[in-house]
Amino acid sequence: MKFSSFGERFINDTGIKDLVDDLGKYAGIEGTCMLGGGNPALIPEVNEVWRKRMTDILENGSQYQKMMGLYGTSIGSLKFFDALAELLHNQYGWPVTGKNIAVINGSQTSCFLLYNMLAGKMADGTKGRILLPLMPEYIGYADQTIDPGSFVSFRPGINEYAPNMFKYQVDFDRIDITGVNAITASRPTNPTGNVLTDVEVGRLSELAAEHDIPLILDNAYGLPFPGIIFEDVKPVWNENIVLSMSLSKIGLPATRTGIIVAKEEMIEALSAMSAVASLAPSGVGQEIVLPMLKDGSILDISREIVMPYYRSKSEQTIKYIKERFDGIEYSIHKSEGAIFLWLWFKNLQCGSVDLYNRLKNRGVIIVPGDYFFFGLPEEDEAWEHRHQCIRVNYSGDFAEVSRGLDIIAEEVEKG
Numbered sequence: 001m002k003f004s005s006f007g008e009r010f011i012n013d014t015g016i017k018d019l020v021d022d023l024g025k026y027a028g029i030e031g032t033c034m035l036g037g038g039n040p041a042l043i044p045e046v047n048e049v050w051r052k053r054m055t056d057i058l059e060n061g062s063q064y065q066k067m068m069g070l071y072g073t074s075i076g077s078l079k080f081f082d083a084l085a086e087l088l089h090n091q092y093g094w095p096v097t098g099k100n101i102a103v104i105n106g107s108q109t110s111c112f113l114l115y116n117m118l119a120g121k122m123a124d125g126t127k128g129r130i131l132l133p134l135m136p137e138y139i140g141y142a143d144q145t146i147d148p149g150s151f152v153s154f155r156p157g158i159n160e161y162a163p164n165m166f167k168y169q170v171d172f173d174r175i176d177i178t179g180v181n182a183i184t185a186s187r188p189t190n191p192t193g194n195v196l197t198d199v200e201v202g203r204l205s206e207l208a209a210e211h212d213i214p215l216i217l218d219n220a221y222g223l224p225f226p227g228i229i230f231e232d233v234k235p236v237w238n239e240n241i242v243l244s245m246s247l248s249k250i251g252l253p254a255t256r257t258g259i260i261v262a263k264e265e266m267i268e269a270l271s272a273m274s275a276v277a278s279l280a281p282s283g284v285g286q287e288i289v290l291p292m293l294k295d296g297s298i299l300d301i302s303r304e305i306v307m308p309y310y311r312s313k314s315e316q317t318i319k320y321i322k323e324r325f326d327g328i329e330y331s332i333h334k335s336e337g338a339i340f341l342w343l344w345f346k347n348l349q350c351g352s353v354d355l356y357n358r359l360k361n362r363g364v365i366i367v368p369g370d371y372f373f374f375g376l377p378e379e380d381e382a383w384e385h386r387h388q389c390i391r392v393n394y395s396g397d398f399a400e401v402s403r404g405l406d407i408i409a410e411e412v413e414k415g
Protein backbone atom coordinates (compact mmCIF):
# COMPACT_ATOMS: atom_id res chain seq x y z
CA MET A 1 0.00 0.00 0.00
CA LYS A 2 1.27 3.49 -0.84
CA PHE A 3 0.70 6.33 1.59
CA SER A 4 0.61 10.03 0.84
CA SER A 5 2.92 12.35 2.72
CA PHE A 6 -0.13 13.23 4.87
CA GLY A 7 -0.61 9.49 5.55
CA GLU A 8 3.10 8.96 6.28
CA ARG A 9 3.03 11.86 8.69
CA PHE A 10 0.30 10.35 10.87
CA ILE A 11 0.77 6.58 10.64
CA ASN A 12 4.25 6.57 12.15
CA ASP A 13 4.60 6.03 15.87
CA THR A 14 3.66 9.04 17.94
CA GLY A 15 3.78 9.60 21.68
CA ILE A 16 0.00 9.91 21.86
CA LYS A 17 -0.51 6.61 20.01
CA ASP A 18 1.86 4.78 22.39
CA LEU A 19 -0.06 6.24 25.29
CA VAL A 20 -3.48 5.22 23.97
CA ASP A 21 -2.10 1.75 23.05
CA ASP A 22 -0.79 1.28 26.59
CA LEU A 23 -4.19 2.20 27.97
CA GLY A 24 -5.91 -0.42 25.84
CA LYS A 25 -3.24 -3.12 26.24
CA TYR A 26 -2.82 -3.06 30.00
CA ALA A 27 -6.25 -1.97 31.23
CA GLY A 28 -7.95 -4.81 33.04
CA ILE A 29 -4.79 -6.92 33.51
CA GLU A 30 -4.88 -8.00 37.13
CA GLY A 31 -2.27 -6.31 39.27
CA THR A 32 -1.38 -3.58 36.76
CA CYS A 33 -1.14 -0.05 38.15
CA MET A 34 -2.64 2.22 35.51
CA LEU A 35 -1.13 5.61 36.26
CA GLY A 36 -0.59 6.48 32.62
CA GLY A 37 -3.46 7.75 30.49
CA GLY A 38 -5.81 10.66 30.83
CA ASN A 39 -8.97 8.78 31.76
CA PRO A 40 -11.03 10.81 34.22
CA ALA A 41 -12.03 9.05 37.44
CA LEU A 42 -15.37 7.25 37.52
CA ILE A 43 -16.91 9.30 40.31
CA PRO A 44 -20.04 7.42 41.48
CA GLU A 45 -22.19 10.52 42.22
CA VAL A 46 -21.36 12.04 38.84
CA ASN A 47 -21.92 8.76 37.03
CA GLU A 48 -25.33 8.60 38.65
CA VAL A 49 -26.22 12.05 37.28
CA TRP A 50 -25.31 11.03 33.72
CA ARG A 51 -27.07 7.68 34.04
CA LYS A 52 -30.25 9.41 35.22
CA ARG A 53 -30.11 11.88 32.33
CA MET A 54 -29.65 9.04 29.88
CA THR A 55 -32.63 7.17 31.37
CA ASP A 56 -34.80 10.31 31.14
CA ILE A 57 -33.84 10.74 27.48
CA LEU A 58 -34.55 7.07 26.70
CA GLU A 59 -37.94 7.33 28.35
CA ASN A 60 -38.81 10.41 26.32
CA GLY A 61 -39.31 8.92 22.85
CA SER A 62 -39.06 12.10 20.80
CA GLN A 63 -36.01 13.41 22.65
CA TYR A 64 -34.24 10.09 22.08
CA GLN A 65 -35.30 10.03 18.44
CA LYS A 66 -33.92 13.52 17.81
CA MET A 67 -30.66 12.84 19.66
CA MET A 68 -29.90 9.63 17.77
CA GLY A 69 -31.72 10.08 14.51
CA LEU A 70 -30.81 13.56 13.30
CA TYR A 71 -27.64 15.39 12.32
CA GLY A 72 -27.21 18.84 13.86
CA THR A 73 -25.40 21.63 12.03
CA SER A 74 -21.72 21.06 11.19
CA ILE A 75 -20.86 22.51 14.61
CA GLY A 76 -23.74 21.27 16.78
CA SER A 77 -27.15 22.30 17.97
CA LEU A 78 -28.46 25.87 18.23
CA LYS A 79 -30.20 25.10 21.54
CA PHE A 80 -26.89 24.02 23.01
CA PHE A 81 -25.06 27.14 21.74
CA ASP A 82 -27.66 29.46 23.25
CA ALA A 83 -27.77 27.67 26.60
CA LEU A 84 -23.98 27.67 26.97
CA ALA A 85 -23.65 31.29 25.84
CA GLU A 86 -26.20 32.34 28.43
CA LEU A 87 -24.43 30.40 31.17
CA LEU A 88 -21.03 31.93 30.30
CA HIS A 89 -22.56 35.39 30.08
CA ASN A 90 -24.35 35.07 33.42
CA GLN A 91 -21.40 33.49 35.16
CA TYR A 92 -18.54 35.64 33.89
CA GLY A 93 -20.16 38.59 32.08
CA TRP A 94 -18.48 37.59 28.80
CA PRO A 95 -20.13 39.16 25.74
CA VAL A 96 -20.82 35.81 24.07
CA THR A 97 -23.88 34.69 22.12
CA GLY A 98 -24.69 31.37 20.48
CA LYS A 99 -22.81 32.61 17.40
CA ASN A 100 -19.56 32.44 19.37
CA ILE A 101 -19.87 28.70 20.04
CA ALA A 102 -19.03 25.57 18.07
CA VAL A 103 -19.15 21.91 19.02
CA ILE A 104 -16.48 19.62 17.55
CA ASN A 105 -16.02 15.86 17.99
CA GLY A 106 -13.76 16.08 21.04
CA SER A 107 -11.35 18.84 21.95
CA GLN A 108 -8.48 16.78 20.53
CA THR A 109 -10.09 17.29 17.12
CA SER A 110 -10.74 20.98 17.90
CA CYS A 111 -6.99 21.43 18.40
CA PHE A 112 -6.20 19.52 15.21
CA LEU A 113 -8.49 21.81 13.20
CA LEU A 114 -7.26 25.00 14.89
CA TYR A 115 -3.55 24.26 14.64
CA ASN A 116 -3.74 23.22 11.00
CA MET A 117 -5.92 26.20 10.14
CA LEU A 118 -3.25 28.53 11.55
CA ALA A 119 0.13 26.80 11.19
CA GLY A 120 2.11 25.32 8.32
CA LYS A 121 2.61 26.53 4.79
CA MET A 122 1.06 29.97 4.30
CA ALA A 123 -0.32 31.35 1.03
CA ASP A 124 2.78 33.57 0.67
CA GLY A 125 5.14 30.58 0.99
CA THR A 126 6.26 31.35 4.55
CA LYS A 127 5.72 28.94 7.44
CA GLY A 128 3.28 29.84 10.19
CA ARG A 129 4.05 28.48 13.65
CA ILE A 130 2.23 27.90 16.92
CA LEU A 131 3.94 29.15 20.07
CA LEU A 132 3.75 27.09 23.26
CA PRO A 133 4.82 29.54 25.94
CA LEU A 134 5.17 27.00 28.76
CA MET A 135 6.98 23.72 28.28
CA PRO A 136 6.23 20.91 29.11
CA GLU A 137 2.86 20.77 27.34
CA TYR A 138 0.18 18.25 26.40
CA ILE A 139 1.66 15.30 24.47
CA GLY A 140 -1.48 15.23 22.32
CA TYR A 141 -0.49 18.44 20.51
CA ALA A 142 2.99 17.27 19.54
CA ASP A 143 2.13 15.48 16.30
CA GLN A 144 -1.02 17.33 15.34
CA THR A 145 0.28 19.63 12.63
CA ILE A 146 0.26 18.32 9.07
CA ASP A 147 3.41 20.35 8.45
CA PRO A 148 5.96 18.94 10.92
CA GLY A 149 8.02 21.31 13.01
CA SER A 150 5.22 23.85 13.34
CA PHE A 151 5.51 24.28 17.12
CA VAL A 152 7.98 26.60 18.79
CA SER A 153 8.52 26.64 22.50
CA PHE A 154 10.91 27.94 25.11
CA ARG A 155 12.32 26.74 28.38
CA PRO A 156 10.25 27.76 31.39
CA GLY A 157 11.50 29.31 34.57
CA ILE A 158 11.58 26.78 37.43
CA ASN A 159 10.58 28.13 40.81
CA GLU A 160 11.65 25.73 43.58
CA TYR A 161 9.41 27.44 46.08
CA ALA A 162 9.54 24.84 48.89
CA PRO A 163 11.50 21.67 49.74
CA ASN A 164 10.61 18.98 47.17
CA MET A 165 8.12 21.30 45.42
CA PHE A 166 8.44 23.45 42.28
CA LYS A 167 6.36 25.40 39.76
CA TYR A 168 7.06 26.25 36.12
CA GLN A 169 6.67 29.88 35.06
CA VAL A 170 6.51 31.44 31.60
CA ASP A 171 9.90 33.02 30.89
CA PHE A 172 8.77 36.06 28.91
CA ASP A 173 12.39 37.12 28.32
CA ARG A 174 13.00 34.04 26.20
CA ILE A 175 9.84 34.26 24.10
CA ASP A 176 10.35 35.16 20.45
CA ILE A 177 7.18 35.73 18.45
CA THR A 178 8.75 35.83 14.96
CA GLY A 179 6.72 33.80 12.46
CA VAL A 180 4.15 32.87 15.10
CA ASN A 181 0.48 32.71 14.04
CA ALA A 182 -1.06 31.68 17.34
CA ILE A 183 -0.15 31.16 20.99
CA THR A 184 -1.53 28.12 22.78
CA ALA A 185 -1.47 26.63 26.27
CA SER A 186 -3.48 24.21 28.33
CA ARG A 187 -4.78 25.77 31.55
CA PRO A 188 -4.67 23.73 33.81
CA THR A 189 -1.71 22.14 32.09
CA ASN A 190 -1.57 18.52 31.17
CA PRO A 191 0.99 17.05 32.20
CA THR A 192 2.15 19.18 35.13
CA GLY A 193 -0.99 20.38 36.92
CA ASN A 194 0.31 23.92 36.48
CA VAL A 195 -2.25 26.71 36.15
CA LEU A 196 -0.99 29.78 34.33
CA THR A 197 -1.43 32.72 36.68
CA ASP A 198 -3.85 35.56 35.85
CA VAL A 199 -0.80 37.76 35.25
CA GLU A 200 0.73 35.25 32.82
CA VAL A 201 -2.55 34.90 30.92
CA GLY A 202 -2.95 38.69 30.84
CA ARG A 203 0.53 39.11 29.38
CA LEU A 204 0.01 36.34 26.82
CA SER A 205 -3.32 37.85 25.83
CA GLU A 206 -1.68 41.28 25.35
CA LEU A 207 1.16 39.74 23.34
CA ALA A 208 -1.32 37.96 21.09
CA ALA A 209 -3.42 41.10 20.61
CA GLU A 210 -0.31 43.21 19.82
CA HIS A 211 0.61 40.78 17.03
CA ASP A 212 -2.97 40.27 15.89
CA ILE A 213 -2.83 36.51 16.48
CA PRO A 214 -5.19 34.36 18.57
CA LEU A 215 -4.46 33.03 22.04
CA ILE A 216 -5.83 29.48 22.17
CA LEU A 217 -6.49 28.39 25.76
CA ASP A 218 -7.19 24.70 26.17
CA ASN A 219 -9.59 24.59 29.07
CA ALA A 220 -10.21 20.80 29.06
CA TYR A 221 -9.81 20.69 32.88
CA GLY A 222 -10.76 24.29 33.62
CA LEU A 223 -13.66 26.53 34.55
CA PRO A 224 -16.62 26.55 34.62
CA PHE A 225 -16.73 22.79 33.96
CA PRO A 226 -15.24 20.35 34.87
CA GLY A 227 -13.61 22.98 37.14
CA ILE A 228 -10.60 20.86 38.20
CA ILE A 229 -8.69 23.91 39.42
CA PHE A 230 -7.44 24.24 43.00
CA GLU A 231 -6.22 27.83 42.71
CA ASP A 232 -8.25 31.02 42.85
CA VAL A 233 -7.77 32.15 39.24
CA LYS A 234 -10.03 33.95 36.78
CA PRO A 235 -11.24 32.30 33.59
CA VAL A 236 -10.86 34.74 30.69
CA TRP A 237 -12.30 35.26 27.27
CA ASN A 238 -12.20 38.09 24.78
CA GLU A 239 -12.56 38.30 20.99
CA ASN A 240 -8.89 37.44 20.61
CA ILE A 241 -9.07 34.33 22.78
CA VAL A 242 -10.12 30.94 21.43
CA LEU A 243 -11.31 28.95 24.43
CA SER A 244 -11.38 25.20 23.96
CA MET A 245 -13.59 23.23 26.36
CA SER A 246 -14.65 19.60 26.67
CA LEU A 247 -17.20 17.35 28.34
CA SER A 248 -14.61 14.58 28.73
CA LYS A 249 -13.20 15.34 32.15
CA ILE A 250 -16.61 15.82 33.73
CA GLY A 251 -17.18 12.17 33.00
CA LEU A 252 -18.43 12.02 29.40
CA PRO A 253 -15.31 11.27 27.30
CA ALA A 254 -17.13 8.74 25.14
CA THR A 255 -19.61 11.36 23.91
CA ARG A 256 -16.66 13.12 22.16
CA THR A 257 -17.88 16.64 22.84
CA GLY A 258 -15.37 19.44 22.35
CA ILE A 259 -16.55 23.04 22.54
CA ILE A 260 -14.98 26.19 21.11
CA VAL A 261 -15.81 29.72 22.29
CA ALA A 262 -14.39 32.27 19.84
CA LYS A 263 -15.19 35.28 17.70
CA GLU A 264 -17.69 34.68 14.91
CA GLU A 265 -15.09 34.68 12.13
CA MET A 266 -13.30 31.76 13.81
CA ILE A 267 -16.56 29.88 14.44
CA GLU A 268 -17.47 30.21 10.75
CA ALA A 269 -14.06 28.89 9.72
CA LEU A 270 -14.41 25.92 12.07
CA SER A 271 -17.90 25.28 10.81
CA ALA A 272 -16.61 24.99 7.24
CA MET A 273 -13.69 22.73 8.22
CA SER A 274 -15.83 20.52 10.44
CA ALA A 275 -18.39 20.01 7.66
CA VAL A 276 -15.64 18.63 5.40
CA ALA A 277 -13.92 16.52 8.05
CA SER A 278 -16.88 15.08 9.96
CA LEU A 279 -20.15 16.47 8.60
CA ALA A 280 -21.51 17.07 12.08
CA PRO A 281 -20.46 16.33 15.68
CA SER A 282 -22.16 13.79 17.92
CA GLY A 283 -25.28 15.24 19.54
CA VAL A 284 -25.29 12.88 22.52
CA GLY A 285 -23.20 14.94 24.94
CA GLN A 286 -25.00 18.13 23.96
CA GLU A 287 -28.41 16.57 24.67
CA ILE A 288 -27.28 15.06 27.99
CA VAL A 289 -25.99 18.33 29.46
CA LEU A 290 -28.50 20.76 27.90
CA PRO A 291 -30.90 21.03 30.89
CA MET A 292 -27.95 21.28 33.23
CA LEU A 293 -26.56 24.24 31.32
CA LYS A 294 -29.99 25.85 31.49
CA ASP A 295 -30.46 25.41 35.24
CA GLY A 296 -26.76 25.83 36.07
CA SER A 297 -26.53 22.45 37.82
CA ILE A 298 -23.45 21.58 35.73
CA LEU A 299 -21.64 24.25 37.77
CA ASP A 300 -22.81 22.72 41.07
CA ILE A 301 -21.57 19.28 40.02
CA SER A 302 -18.19 20.75 39.07
CA ARG A 303 -17.81 22.82 42.22
CA GLU A 304 -19.31 20.46 44.76
CA ILE A 305 -18.34 17.01 43.50
CA VAL A 306 -15.74 16.96 40.74
CA MET A 307 -13.25 19.56 42.00
CA PRO A 308 -13.24 18.40 45.66
CA TYR A 309 -12.86 14.79 44.52
CA TYR A 310 -9.68 15.51 42.56
CA ARG A 311 -8.29 17.96 45.12
CA SER A 312 -8.57 15.42 47.89
CA LYS A 313 -7.00 12.68 45.68
CA SER A 314 -4.14 15.00 44.80
CA GLU A 315 -3.51 15.91 48.45
CA GLN A 316 -3.65 12.28 49.52
CA THR A 317 -1.18 11.25 46.83
CA ILE A 318 1.26 14.10 47.58
CA LYS A 319 1.18 13.18 51.26
CA TYR A 320 1.97 9.58 50.38
CA ILE A 321 4.85 10.58 48.09
CA LYS A 322 6.34 12.78 50.80
CA GLU A 323 6.39 9.85 53.20
CA ARG A 324 7.42 7.11 50.78
CA PHE A 325 10.03 9.06 48.80
CA ASP A 326 11.91 10.23 51.88
CA GLY A 327 15.62 9.83 51.11
CA ILE A 328 15.09 10.05 47.32
CA GLU A 329 16.00 13.18 45.36
CA TYR A 330 12.57 14.18 44.00
CA SER A 331 10.41 17.22 43.44
CA ILE A 332 6.66 17.50 42.76
CA HIS A 333 5.18 20.20 40.56
CA LYS A 334 2.65 22.29 42.50
CA SER A 335 -0.70 20.60 42.01
CA GLU A 336 -2.97 23.44 40.89
CA GLY A 337 -5.40 21.49 38.75
CA ALA A 338 -5.95 18.67 36.20
CA ILE A 339 -5.62 15.00 37.12
CA PHE A 340 -1.87 14.41 37.09
CA LEU A 341 1.16 14.81 39.29
CA TRP A 342 4.45 15.68 37.61
CA LEU A 343 7.50 14.25 39.35
CA TRP A 344 11.07 15.42 38.78
CA PHE A 345 14.00 13.15 39.69
CA LYS A 346 17.15 15.25 39.45
CA ASN A 347 19.49 12.27 39.84
CA LEU A 348 17.75 10.03 37.32
CA GLN A 349 20.66 8.74 35.23
CA CYS A 350 18.72 6.36 32.94
CA GLY A 351 16.26 8.94 31.56
CA SER A 352 12.47 8.87 31.80
CA VAL A 353 11.90 6.59 28.79
CA ASP A 354 14.10 3.87 30.26
CA LEU A 355 12.40 4.30 33.62
CA TYR A 356 9.00 3.97 31.89
CA ASN A 357 10.07 0.67 30.26
CA ARG A 358 11.39 -0.71 33.54
CA LEU A 359 8.17 0.26 35.29
CA LYS A 360 6.08 -1.27 32.52
CA ASN A 361 7.95 -4.57 33.04
CA ARG A 362 6.86 -4.40 36.67
CA GLY A 363 3.23 -3.67 35.78
CA VAL A 364 3.22 0.08 36.42
CA ILE A 365 2.13 2.33 33.57
CA ILE A 366 3.17 5.99 33.71
CA VAL A 367 4.01 8.44 30.92
CA PRO A 368 7.67 9.39 30.43
CA GLY A 369 8.25 13.13 30.60
CA ASP A 370 10.36 13.34 27.43
CA TYR A 371 7.28 13.26 25.20
CA PHE A 372 5.92 16.47 26.71
CA PHE A 373 8.90 18.61 25.68
CA PHE A 374 8.63 19.53 22.01
CA GLY A 375 9.25 22.51 19.76
CA LEU A 376 12.26 23.56 21.86
CA PRO A 377 15.36 25.07 20.26
CA GLU A 378 18.08 22.57 19.29
CA GLU A 379 20.41 23.68 22.06
CA ASP A 380 17.82 22.48 24.58
CA GLU A 381 18.35 18.85 23.48
CA ALA A 382 21.07 18.85 26.13
CA TRP A 383 18.78 20.24 28.82
CA GLU A 384 18.80 17.38 31.33
CA HIS A 385 15.53 18.36 32.99
CA ARG A 386 13.51 17.15 30.00
CA HIS A 387 14.73 13.56 30.60
CA GLN A 388 14.16 13.57 34.37
CA CYS A 389 10.38 13.83 34.77
CA ILE A 390 7.38 11.51 34.68
CA ARG A 391 3.63 12.03 34.67
CA VAL A 392 1.42 10.08 37.06
CA ASN A 393 -2.37 10.02 36.86
CA TYR A 394 -3.41 10.18 40.52
CA SER A 395 -7.15 9.90 40.03
CA GLY A 396 -7.62 6.13 40.28
CA ASP A 397 -8.04 3.82 43.24
CA PHE A 398 -5.61 4.93 45.97
CA ALA A 399 -4.43 1.37 46.72
CA GLU A 400 -3.38 1.06 43.07
CA VAL A 401 -1.80 4.53 42.95
CA SER A 402 0.19 3.94 46.17
CA ARG A 403 1.34 0.48 45.02
CA GLY A 404 2.51 2.07 41.76
CA LEU A 405 4.35 4.78 43.70
CA ASP A 406 6.11 2.17 45.82
CA ILE A 407 7.44 0.51 42.67
CA ILE A 408 8.39 3.91 41.16
CA ALA A 409 10.37 4.69 44.32
CA GLU A 410 12.18 1.34 44.13
CA GLU A 411 13.11 1.82 40.47
CA VAL A 412 14.22 5.44 40.96
CA GLU A 413 16.42 4.35 43.86
CA LYS A 414 18.17 1.93 41.50
CA GLY A 415 19.10 4.97 39.37
Ligand SMILES: Cc1ncc(COP(=O)(O)O)c(C=O)c1O
Binding pocket: 038, 105, 106, 107, 108, 109, 138, 140, 186, 189, 190, 218, 220, 245, 246, 247, 248, 253, 257, 258
Ligand atom coordinates in the same frame (compact mmCIF):
# COMPACT_ATOMS: atom_id res chain seq x y z
C1 LIG B 1 -5.07 19.29 27.75
C2 LIG B 1 -5.96 18.39 26.96
N1 LIG B 1 -6.56 18.86 25.87
C3 LIG B 1 -7.37 18.11 25.13
C4 LIG B 1 -7.61 16.79 25.46
C5 LIG B 1 -8.51 15.99 24.59
O1 LIG B 1 -9.71 15.71 25.22
P1 LIG B 1 -11.06 15.34 24.45
O2 LIG B 1 -10.70 15.15 22.99
O3 LIG B 1 -11.52 14.08 25.10
O4 LIG B 1 -12.00 16.49 24.63
C6 LIG B 1 -7.02 16.24 26.59
C7 LIG B 1 -7.24 14.82 26.94
O5 LIG B 1 -6.67 14.25 27.82
C8 LIG B 1 -6.16 17.06 27.36
O6 LIG B 1 -5.55 16.58 28.45
